[in-house]
Amino acid sequence: MKESSTVPEDVKQRLNWVLIFIIICFSVLVISLWYLQMIKGEELSKRAVENCIRSLVEDAPRGNIYDRYGEMLVTNRPAVIVSIIPAEVDNLKELSKRLSKIIGLSEEVIEQKVKKYTDNPFKPVKILDDCRKDKIIEIEERKSELKGVVLEVQPRRNYLYHELAAHSLGHVGEIDKEELQRLGNPKFQGGDIIGKTGLEKYYDDILRGEKGGKEVEVDALGREIALLLHRKPVPGKDLVLTIDRDLQLYGENLLYGKRGSIIVSNPYNGEILALVNRPSFNPNLFVSGISYPDWERLSSDPDYPLTNRSVQGVYAPGSIFKVVTAIAALEEGVTNRKRKVYCSGTFELADQVFTCWKELGHGSLSFVDGIAHSCNIYFYTIGKELGIEGFSKYMHKFGLGEKVGIDLPAEALGTIPSSEWKQREHKQIWFPGDTINLSIGQGYLLLTPLQIHSIICAVTTEGEIYRLHLVKEIISPDGETIKEITPEVYRKVDISTSTFRTVKEGLRATILKGTGWRANVKELSIAGKTGTAQNPQGETHAWFMGFAPYENPEVCITIFIENGGEGGEIAAPIARAMLEKYFNTQK
Amino acid sequence: MKEKLSKLIENLDYTLLFAVVILCFYGILVLYSSTRIESMGGEPFFYVKRQFLWMILGFLFLTVILFIDYHQIERYSTVIYFGVIVLLAMVIIFGRSTYGARRWLSIGPFDFQPSEFAKIALIIFLADFLSKNKPKLDNFFYYLLPFAYTGLLILLVFMQPDLGTSVVYLAILIIMLFTVGVKIKYLVLTFIAALSSIPVLWLILKEYQKNRLLLFINPNLDPLGGGYNVIQSKIAIGSGGFLGKGLFSGLQSQLKFLPAQHTDFIFSVVGEELGFAGAILLLGLYAIILWRGTRIALEARDLLGTLLATGAVAFLFFHIIVNIGMAMGMLPATGLPLPFLSYGGSFMISNLLAIGILLNVELHKIKW
Numbered sequence A: 001m002k003e004s005s006t007v008p009e010d011v012k013q014r015l016n017w018v019l020i021f022i023i024i025c026f027s028v029l030v031i032s033l034w035y036l037q038m039i040k041g042e043e044l045s046k047r048a049v050e051n052c053i054r055s056l057v058e059d060a061p062r063g064n065i066y067d068r069y070g071e072m073l074v075t076n077r078p079a080v081i082v083s084i085i086p087a088e089v090d091n092l093k094e095l096s097k098r099l100s101k102i103i104g105l106s107e108e109v110i111e112q113k114v115k116k117y118t119d120n121p122f123k124p125v126k127i128l129d130d131c132r133k134d135k136i137i138e139i140e141e142r143k144s145e146l147k148g149v150v151l152e153v154q155p156r157r158n159y160l161y162h163e164l165a166a167h168s169l170g171h172v173g174e175i176d177k178e179e180l181q182r183l184g185n186p187k188f189q190g191g192d193i194i195g196k197t198g199l200e201k202y203y204d205d206i207l208r209g210e211k212g213g214k215e216v217e218v219d220a221l222g223r224e225i226a227l228l229l230h231r232k233p234v235p236g237k238d239l240v241l242t243i244d245r246d247l248q249l250y251g252e253n254l255l256y257g258k259r260g261s262i263i264v265s266n267p268y269n270g271e272i273l274a275l276v277n278r279p280s281f282n283p284n285l286f287v288s289g290i291s292y293p294d295w296e297r298l299s300s301d302p303d304y305p306l307t308n309r310s311v312q313g314v315y316a317p318g319s320i321f322k323v324v325t326a327i328a329a330l331e332e333g334v335t336n337r338k339r340k341v342y343c344s345g346t347f348e349l350a351d352q353v354f355t356c357w358k359e360l361g362h363g364s365l366s367f368v369d370g371i372a373h374s375c376n377i378y379f380y381t382i383g384k385e386l387g388i389e390g391f392s393k394y395m396h397k398f399g400l401g402e403k404v405g406i407d408l409p410a411e412a413l414g415t416i417p418s419s420e421w422k423q424r425e426h427k428q429i430w431f432p433g434d435t436i437n438l439s440i441g442q443g444y445l446l447l448t449p450l451q452i453h454s455i456i457c458a459v460t461t462e463g464e465i466y467r468l469h470l471v472k473e474i475i476s477p478d479g480e481t482i483k484e485i486t487p488e489v490y491r492k493v494d495i496s497t498s499t500f501r502t503v504k505e506g507l508r509a510t511i512l513k514g515t516g517w518r519a520n521v522k523e524l525s526i527a528g529k530t531g532t533a534q535n536p537q538g539e540t541h542a543w544f545m546g547f548a549p550y551e552n553p554e555v556c557i558t559i560f561i562e563n564g565g566e567g568g569e570i571a572a573p574i575a576r577a578m579l580e581k582y583f584n585t586q587k
Numbered sequence B: 001m002k003e004k005l006s007k008l009i010e011n012l013d014y015t016l017l018f019a020v021v022i023l024c025f026y027g028i029l030v031l032y033s034s035t036r037i038e039s040m041g042g043e044p045f046f047y048v049k050r051q052f053l054w055m056i057l058g059f060l061f062l063t064v065i066l067f068i069d070y071h072q073i074e075r076y077s078t079v080i081y082f083g084v085i086v087l088l089a090m091v092i093i094f095g096r097s098t099y100g101a102r103r104w105l106s107i108g109p110f111d112f113q114p115s116e117f118a119k120i121a122l123i124i125f126l127a128d129f130l131s132k133n134k135p136k137l138d139n140f141f142y143y144l145l146p147f148a149y150t151g152l153l154i155l156l157v158f159m160q161p162d163l164g165t166s167v168v169y170l171a172i173l174i175i176m177l178f179t180v181g182v183k184i185k186y187l188v189l190t191f192i193a194a195l196s197s198i199p200v201l202w203l204i205l206k207e208y209q210k211n212r213l214l215l216f217i218n219p220n221l222d223p224l225g226g227g228y229n230v231i232q233s234k235i236a237i238g239s240g241g242f243l244g245k246g247l248f249s250g251l252q253s254q255l256k257f258l259p260a261q262h263t264d265f266i267f268s269v270v271g272e273e274l275g276f277a278g279a280i281l282l283l284g285l286y287a288i289i290l291w292r293g294t295r296i297a298l299e300a301r302d303l304l305g306t307l308l309a310t311g312a313v314a315f316l317f318f319h320i321i322v323n324i325g326m327a328m329g330m331l332p333a334t335g336l337p338l339p340f341l342s343y344g345g346s347f348m349i350s351n352l353l354a355i356g357i358l359l360n361v362e363l364h365k366i367k368w
């Protein structure tokens, strides 16, 4: 039945070789499988688990900031980030081209960003931060052509009034290397948003909240499949400021186009109602990482818009400092309220001649009139008798050369000259002429507007400087008070009440009949002192410091206009406007 | 007819048929595990249902083949060959493209890949040609002729472009030439010539094909491209251990870390979910098929039968070795599917046609 095969023997021979080849190949497969699964199995199992577990960080929303009446100043808004998941991209070139047309970033930049992804092709690569709304809509509409492009939403800091109180509020930004090293893991990681300046920095721990996190099982596309672990983020706490938004805004407008500061505070509790610094900047520029042109513009601006003048700027105080001279002289018995000094317009010391600002002289002046008319000769006379040691003692009593303790970072200390200081810094002895200059606030003396402000606070309260502060209350996101900042006497200035009273009389007279007449308003009894400080930078600085009402003080005010001109002419009217605004809204 | 049927039933190679049927169900199970989550439209049986239909269709073709004595095939071999050439040309002109390659022809609702059927056509054509011209093959010109016939097919699929499939044609040709008894000298000469033409080939290869070859050399080069697949596949297979993580429980497979896991990388799913034991079972089933196939070739009635069976074995064997070798990172990711397991209608049918050829040769080793 079976016929013999006609297949040639050599073919059968070759077929046997084929069979042997097949057997060898299969053996290699089996051995490789054994090696991969039985020997390297455990190691590869671990990698399989790592592959699909992702730790995700959930950022806590940063606390809001309100003014003293609950008006919101700073909050968060959602920002849309355009990213690409490298693993989902079919054709990167084509995708870059399409995306480039929508978002306006060049094709090469997009391609480069995606190609630079590091460890995990399923992790979105950020292409564009804070995308504009119209672009987002276009991306959404053309989603099918943009496979691999994802939109993520992140909270972004939003400074509602842009330049308003920008220096006090400060701004946030991504943590930098130096900060990361200093603040350290595990609290912070690269990419975290922290306060960089102002209140954002000072109260960072309170505003920031606590990051949450979760561990999720994901599929190859990075989609969450199961939640393995979840710790909810704790939102940051809100700040209620002592600032009155309207008063602040009013002050900002008064200083528009000028360089300078306005400080308004309650001397009996240290609450700052307005802290104006001009020129200002828009902190919103910083929240997504400031662009190079913006940074270039702000940092090279000759008006230094980024500098918080009231806290970080140091300036010659000029005649404003006569208040300290007056107090020191009274306390030391160098003079008394009855002593009269004759002003001829000049004052001679050895071979040097010092002049009064009024060339023809004031004639014979009492102590109170000496303050009111800001007569240089009067203060030269008593300053000379006081001597540099006397000045040092009282400058120290007022805390000049030290921080005023405001809740803002990077306070400047100023320059407080003394004979040791001059020896140290200039390798020169202290000349009697230096004392003469110091007695009218000129020469080496440099103070911050806040230090000046603390002098007027001490005078107003007759000896107590309350800690100046910007935060009134810390509240929880649902509005419950967590901590109320209680007034605290930061410095007791040990000076007799009668001395303060006499000087205050002089300050009142300054407004009524002296250099501060432009600050006079009938309905308001303002007391204060003007200053016109010469400085090497050019035009004189215009100063005013004062309080109101004279009989029963409620607020202290300091005005500083850098290179603004005459204190009485420039600063006094601004002080009056500010005080009028304050008292009008109080009614 | 009735007599024919009873003879058919009597003489069928049941070991081979049984192995194929088990393999098909094994494939369906693995396919279900790897696609149930991610299926289109959320329908867990989407892929399985389609694959099952193709399988039924494939068995139908297989049965039809059994009724035709393979000696009749030789009459049509030239027609089949040129028919396939026309189809491949049509693919290039009218074909539906996916991922930048045209591989599909649509007939009504069905998409099919002529390049798959071309494998069967090539086996038939070469078996016919070689069995008729065995003595002349000592002549170098005659030896080169089959290269020309195969070369035409290779050229056409290369234009699709499909590197993997053209390599399969070449493998079938070489194994069949070796079997028919051409001079080893010629084969060695051809090999040397091929090696020296690599620089030329390098110029012809498309960028992504070059990358695939380069990635094979170092998969860590680019964890996203082909290299990524290989790394993920190795992790999947390795993490399976001895018994595997169980069907539907593979971390890599179920979470879709494996790309193309229902087609080119389905072996990774086997490795991860069914472990070493499952993989060995699979290799065992393949071994039975190849062993039976070789036996059929050896015991065939004539050279035509031997060569037909050899071609079918070469086809299946090459796919198995290259696919599994690729999944384990031993061979470049050429994108060749795994017989009876990988999802794909045309491939499933061509697999079953190859089995049909084997059964047919076995069935007709005696004259009825």
Ligand SMILES: [Zn+2]
Residues within 6 Å of the ligand: A343, A345, A356, A357, A358, A361, A362, A363, A374, A375, A376, A377, A378
């Ligand atoms: Zn005078």
